[in-house]
Amino acid sequence: MEVRIYKTIHVKDTADIKDALEEAKRRGLPISVSGANHSQGGQTYIENAIVLDMKPYHRIIRLDEKNKEITVETGAAWEQIQKALNPHGLSLRIMQSQNLFTVGGTMSVNAHGRDIHEGPFIESVKSFRLMNADGDIVQVSRAEEPELFANVIGGYGLFGVILDVTLDLTEDEVYRQHVVPIHYEAFPDLFKKQVLEQPSIAMAIARLSVSPDSYLTDMFVTTYERTKEPLNDNLRKLHEENFASIGVTKFVFGLSRKWEWGKELVWKLQKKGYLLSDGDLISRNNAMRPAAKFMEYADTQRTDLLQEYFVPIDRFKPFVDGMRSIMREDELNLLNITVRYVPRNEESTLSYAKHDSFAFVLLFNNKRSAAEVEKLAASTRRLIDLALRNDGTYYLPYQLFANGDQLRAAYPMTDIFFEAKRRADPGLLFQNEFYARYAK
Numbered sequence: 001m002e003v004r005i006y007k008t009i010h011v012k013d014t015a016d017i018k019d020a021l022e023e024a025k026r027r028g029l030p031i032s033v034s035g036a037n038h039s040q041g042g043q044t045y046i047e048n049a050i051v052l053d054m055k056p057y058h059r060i061i062r063l064d065e066k067n068k069e070i071t072v073e074t075g076a077a078w079e080q081i082q083k084a085l086n087p088h089g090l091s092l093r094i095m096q097s098q099n100l101f102t103v104g105g106t107m108s109v110n111a112h113g114r115d116i117h118e119g120p121f122i123e124s125v126k127s128f129r130l131m132n133a134d135g136d137i138v139q140v141s142r143a144e145e146p147e148l149f150a151n152v153i154g155g156y157g158l159f160g161v162i163l164d165v166t167l168d169l170t171e172d173e174v175y176r177q178h179v180v181p182i183h184y185e186a187f188p189d190l191f192k193k194q195v196l197e198q199p200s201i202a203m204a205i206a207r208l209s210v211s212p213d214s215y216l217t218d219m220f221v222t223t224y225e226r227t228k229e230p231l232n233d234n235l236r237k238l239h240e241e242n243f244a245s246i247g248v249t250k251f252v253f254g255l256s257r258k259w260e261w262g263k264e265l266v267w268k269l270q271k272k273g274y275l276l277s278d279g280d281l282i283s284r285n286n287a288m289r290p291a292a293k294f295m296e297y298a299d300t301q302r303t304d305l306l307q308e309y310f311v312p313i314d315r316f317k318p319f320v321d322g323m324r325s326i327m328r329e330d331e332l333n334l335l336n337i338t339v340r341y342v343p344r345n346e347e348s349t350l351s352y353a354k355h356d357s358f359a360f361v362l363l364f365n366n367k368r369s370a371a372e373v374e375k376l377a378a379s380t381r382r383l384i385d386l387a388l389r390n391d392g393t394y395y396l397p398y399q400l401f402a403n404g405d406q407l408r409a410a411y412p413m414t415d416i417f418f419e420a421k422r423r424a425d426p427g428l429l430f431q432n433e434f435y436a437r438y439a440k
């Protein structure tokens with residue numbers, strides 16, 4: 001459905017934000033905040049809103065090498081920050097698996113990544129400044145404003161505009177990649193023994209097959225083991241996407257959207273590629289910027305959609321078995337599933353990391369017609385029920401397919417969160433489709 005907004009303001013400084021807030025109040029309009037806009041369920045807009053596009057607000061304010069800290073404006077994307085940190089041998093503690101996202105978008109969804117020792121993004125935040133609904137700038141940290149700290153991080157832009165943030169950093173280092181093919185039933189045990197119990201393993205990501213002949217049974221696990229290898233110029237050089245290979249990868253991945261044999265071909269090629277990278281050395285910064293452009297996709301009839309579910313690690317097998325049944329019964333066009341690990345962290349009010357969990361990231365291709373979207377919505381509610389039955393949760397930056405009861409079962413603090421929002425912003429200046437759909 002097309003949503004008409006009032007206008008977009010490309011924010012360059014805090015005066016732009018303050019002016020927008022005043023104009024919105026004068027005209028009786030809501031404000032929505034937008035980063036790189038990769039959330040997929042209207043988290044960055046609402047009908048008739050003044051939308052603040054934060055991307056031009058992207059200066060690096062301070063880099064403190066000694067204390068391993070950085071202060072940045074929240075429109076900055078991770079790509080820019082990686083480029084600033086890399087020459088100093090520094091690295092982010094937590095970010096998404098890809099580097100396309102803004103700092104403000106990452107904070108507001110409380111994102112997570114591949115480092116198995118790090119939970120959600122909130123763990124790396126020291127403090128930030130927020131412009132609230134009164135246009136005042138508030139300094140927020142765990143000590144100064146604990147309630148705001150927990151509500152704003154993972155708070156989907158509903159408490160104000162995060163201006164800048166100070167983040168804890170870590171050192172860039174050299175990892176050795178190991179790639180293990182495995183049957184899914186053996187995965188939880190392998191993960192406990194060969195990943196979680198090995199202090200030298202820094203990161204991990206696994207992939208489940210969507211090829212018809214090994215559907216949700218075959219897997220690959222990639223681990224990144226710390227080494228003592230020097231971070232030489234060659235390893236330190238940041239990987240850039242190779243435009244020649246993007247075309248081919250994009251074409252082959254495109255085949256998997258349409259045909260089962262395309263899915264089989266992609267899995268075969270992925271297997272080959274993974275096994276070839278076994279034993280390779282890679283810097284932490286490069287492990288946190290894998291190729292992404294081949295997934296870009298535009299089609300008037302169809303679209304790609306992401307979803308994510310979190311389940312306690314002991315519920316891996318029942319969750320995969322349940323997913324397989326739902327995918328087959330509902331004939332969903334599943335293109336990809338990756339599995340990461342997120343340790344428990346309940347600091348954010350809307351925390352999804354209630355347990356030490358596996359995070360399943362699912363990519364679907366679906367027709368855009370209303371009937372097909374409603375069909376996917378119904379299947380999504382089945383997948384959410386499956387996650388809830390397994391003591392799990394689902395992630396909020398995607399389509400708003402969950403019903404209110406499911407949201408409240410997955411996020412028991414939902415109504416406390418919305419009450420706090422209304423106390424902080426009684427005029428409901430900051431709004432988005434997420435608030436409109438679920439707030440009572």
Ligand SMILES: Cc1cc2nc3c(=O)[nH]c(=O)nc-3n(C[C@H](O)[C@H](O)[C@H](O)COP(=O)(O)OP(=O)(O)OC[C@H]3O[C@@H](n4cnc5c(N)ncnc54)[C@H](O)[C@@H]3O)c2cc1C
Binds near residue numbers: 036109158
């Ligand atoms: C291809 C793809 C891969 C992804 N991978 C991951 C992953 O590995 N891990 C993960 O956790 N998630 C992942 N996501 C999910 C999620 O969409 C992103 O983590 C995050 O939302 C993207 O940041 P963004 O800049 O695009 O945010 P946007 O979509 O622009 O905004 C997200 C929310 O943040 C708010 N916001 C943005 N900036 C500010 C600000 N300055 N002040 C206040 N509020 C603000 C917005 O209002 C909105 O509610 C992925 C999404 C896609 C499409």
